[in-house]
Amino acid sequence: MRPETPPDSMSVPLLHCLSREATVAGPGFSRWLVPPAAIAVHMCIGEVYGFSVFNEPMTRLIGGAAHDPTRDWTIPQVGWIYSIALVLLGLSAAVFGKWVERSGPRKTMVASAVCFCSGLVLSAIGVRLHALWLVYLGYGVVGGIGLGLGYIAPVSTLMKWFPDRPGMATGMAIMGFGGGALIGAPLGVSLMAHFKSAGDPGVAPAFLTMAGLYAAWMLFGAWLVRVPAADWKPEGWQPAAAGSKAGPARSVSVDQAWKTPQFWLLWLVLCMNVSAGIGVLGQASLMCQDMFGVGAAVGGGFAGLLSIFNMGGRFLWSSVSDLTGRRTVYAIYFLLGALLYALVPWTQKIGSRTLFVAVTALIISMYGGGFATIPAYLRDLFGTHQVGAIHGRLITAWSLAAVVGPGLINYISTAKKKAGVPAAEAYNGTLYLMCGLLLVGLVANLLVRPVHPRHHLQTIAP
Amino acid sequence: MKTVLLPIAWILVLAPLSWGVARSVQRSMPLFTGGTTAAPEKPVPTGPAGPASTNRP
Numbered sequence: 001m002r003p004e005t006p007p008d009s010m011s012v013p014l015l016h017c018l019s020r021e022a023t024v025a026g027p028g029f030s031r032w033l034v035p036p037a038a039i040a041v042h043m044c045i046g047e048v049y050g051f052s053v054f055n056e057p058m059t060r061l062i063g064g065a066a067h068d069p070t071r072d073w074t075i076p077q078v079g080w081i082y083s084i085a086l087v088l089l090g091l092s093a094a095v096f097g098k099w100v101e102r103s104g105p106r107k108t109m110v111a112s113a114v115c116f117c118s119g120l121v122l123s124a125i126g127v128r129l130h131a132l133w134l135v136y137l138g139y140g141v142v143g144g145i146g147l148g149l150g151y152i153a154p155v156s157t158l159m160k161w162f163p164d165r166p167g168m169a170t171g172m173a174i175m176g177f178g179g180g181a182l183i184g185a186p187l188g189v190s191l192m193a194h195f196k197s198a199g200d201p202g203v204a205p206a207f208l209t210m211a212g213l214y215a216a217w218m219l220f221g222a223w224l225v226r227v228p229a230a231d232w233k234p235e236g237w238q239p240a241a242a243g244s245k246a247g248p249a250r251s252v253s254v255d256q257a258w259k260t261p262q263f264w265l266l267w268l269v270l271c272m273n274v275s276a277g278i279g280v281l282g283q284a285s286l287m288c289q290d291m292f293g294v295g296a297a298v299g300g301g302f303a304g305l306l307s308i309f310n311m312g313g314r315f316l317w318s319s320v321s322d323l324t325g326r327r328t329v330y331a332i333y334f335l336l337g338a339l340l341y342a343l344v345p346w347t348q349k350i351g352s353r354t355l356f357v358a359v360t361a362l363i364i365s366m367y368g369g370g371f372a373t374i375p376a377y378l379r380d381l382f383g384t385h386q387v388g389a390i391h392g393r394l395i396t397a398w399s400l401a402a403v404v405g406p407g408l409i410n411y412i413s414t415a416k417k418k419a420g421v422p423a424a425e426a427y428n429g430t431l432y433l434m435c436g437l438l439l440v441g442l443v444a445n446l447l448v449r450p451v452h453p454r455h456h457l458q459t460i461a462p
Numbered sequence: 463m464k465t466v467l468l469p470i471a472w473i474l475v476l477a478p479l480s481w482g483v484a485r486s487v488q489r490s491m492p493l494f495t496g497g498t499t500a501a502p503e504k505p506v507p508t509g510p511a512g513p514a515s516t517n518r519p
Contacts, residue, residue: 028464036471043479176475182482217474224471301490308486311479357493 018222020104025226031161031234033224035169038154039176040221041109044214045116045150046180048089051082051139053188057201061130064199073132081123081140083403088144090399093152097389098254100149105157105225112150113218119143120211124204150218151177151395155375156388160228164237166379167326171318171372178311178368182304184210250456251383257390262381262451265444267397269330270374272441274401276337276434277367280344280360281306283409283427290423291348292356302357309361310368317369318376326377327448333366334442338435345428371398381451 016022058078062071100108122138125131154173162169191209195202233239257263280287284306285299292298321329340363347356374394379387409430416426 030464030468033468033471036475039475039479043475176479179479179482182486183478186482186485217478220474224467295492298492301493304486305490305493308483308490311483353493 018103018107018110020102020107020227023104023106023226024229025232029226031228034154034158034161034226035172037105037109037221037224038158038173039179040217040224041112041150041153042173042176043180043183044218045112045147046177047184047187047210047214048082048085048143048147049181050184050186050188051085053185054192054203054206055079057192057203058127058135060201061127061203077132078135081135084136084140085144085147086402087399088141089147089151090396092145092148093392093395094148095392096145096149097152097392098386100152100392101156101254101386101389104227105153106222108149108153109218109222109225112146112153113215113222114146116143116146116150116218117211117215119146120207120214124207124211127204127207148392148395152388152392154225155391156384156386157225157227159375159379159384159387162234163239163384164234165319165322167321167373167376168315168319170375171315171369174318174372174375175311175314175368178307178314178371182307182311187213250453251385252381252390252451252455253457254386254389254393256455256457257382257386257451258393260451260455262448263390263394265448266374266377266381267394268444269441269448270370270394271397271401272437272444273333273367273370274398275404276341276437276441277364277370278401278406278409280363280434281310281367283413283430284360287427288356290426292351292353293424294353302360305357306361306364309365313365313368314372317366318372320369321373321376326373326380327445329373330370330377330445331442333370334438334445337363337366338438338442341431341435341438344431345425348424381448383457385457 055075055078059067059072059075061073062068119138119140119142122142123135124138126134126138155170158169158173159166187210188206191206192202195205195209252260281303284303285296288294288302289296289299317329317333324332340359343359344356347353347359375387375391378390378394382390412430412433413426416429417423
């Protein structure tokens with residue numbers, strides 16, 4: 001397990017052990033150790049999607065059991081913490097992508113752990129001092145940078161270890177991100193229940209405990225990760241000719257990829273896929289309650305169930321893409337997705353809750369699959385050389401959709417209800433809008449063609 | 463060491479994920495055991511990102 005390359009300078013052994021050179025795997029290293037390293041990081045940073053469990057307790061920091069409207073923070077104010085973190089996720093992934101490729105996965109994972117966990121610590125201090133700006137800075141800005149770094153850190157490494165199954169490999173890591181909320185939300189609730197006292201909902205100690213736990217897991221992932229030697233390939237595997245249908249494209253640099261129509265078509269593909277998925281995910285609990293007249297417990301259970309399908313779909317659909325090809329699998333997401341969205345109002349009309357759950361679960365599995373398949377799609381078009389950095393820039397599509405999408409959908413359904421449309425039918429317009437978005441994504445996907453050779457790198461720097 | 467590390471690494475990541483899935487399945491049980499009927503109108507959340515955000519990348 002020790003690095004094969006001796007340190008260049010013994011005076012800075014710590015910095016050296018983080019370098020790309022120090023993480024080159026020796027003979028006999030199992031590539032199956034890399035996915036758990038990636039999952040360890042992704043399932044920690046995926047906690048951001050469970051962050052909403054802290055929103056309500058953070059509005060009772062001064063008033064205690066009762067919210068004090070004159071001094072306590074409000075829900076819209078604390079809601080911005082999550083939005084800032086998401087924006088910084090996209091921005092940092094785009095800005096630091098090239099640095100990530102240069103520095104290698106271990107240094108990036110450590111940087112991600114430091115940012116994400118110190119963001120939690122700063123937020124704990126902000127909660128203690130009741131300084132909202134410090135929570136914005138901590139979890140939103142510093143933590144958000146940790147999210148972006150951690151999200152793209154293992155992408156190109158996994159694809160280099162699994163050139164025979166790149167979709168499955170990145171699907172596993174991104175599945176971990178989906179699972180992060182399944183862990184983060186109940187963990188946050190349990191910790192607050194453990195630490196709360198009269199007048200204190202226990203948010204600050206919960207943040208500190210989570211910072212410690214997540215640091216341990218993320219640093220474990222950083223210790224475990226290795227990059228393959230330059231001449232390594234899976235046993236018995238023969239690479240397809242570069243640029244052929246079965247193999248990756250000739251490499252394109254991140255700065256050049258940015259200028260190709262293929263990049264912007266995939267940007268649109270991701271943006272439409274995310275915006276449409278939010279149509280169900282963002283409103284899941286309320287939609288179930290309104291459409292079928294069930295209670296909040298059933299609605300919450302529905303949202304929880306969708307989270308499992310969101311996670312599972314990431315692994316399953318991205319693995320399928322290794323067999324069908326990326327373009328085909330995205331065509332399935334968009335065509336089948338649009339059809340299923342159109343069916344949702346019908347399930348309400350016939351009063352079939354089971355069918356409603358089945359249809360929405362399949363939609364959400366494909367939504368997750370869309371996220372997990374995009375790195376392999378990029379690798380097919382732009383090669384593996386700077387695919388992590390290109391992926392980082394593409395994530396800005398999700399960042400935009402994640403902030404604008406829910407606001408738009410919330411606005412439409414609220415406006416319909418205010419206009420007197422029955423609650424059970426208030427979502428129909430939104431669902432048909434989602435169909436439209438998916439069809440735009442389908443057109444963008446069908447327009448994707450191999451990158452013109454003039455964009456290819458002539459020589460690849462080591 | 464190498465032989466032991468592989469299962470340990472997978473257990474360390476799959477155990478928390480399984481715990482999260484189990485909690486979610488537990489939470490979703492009312493969906494299958496026939497939830498109670500509630501009042502049709504619900505207040506609409508007004509946060510900047512809409513309701514509890516579950517839009518995962």
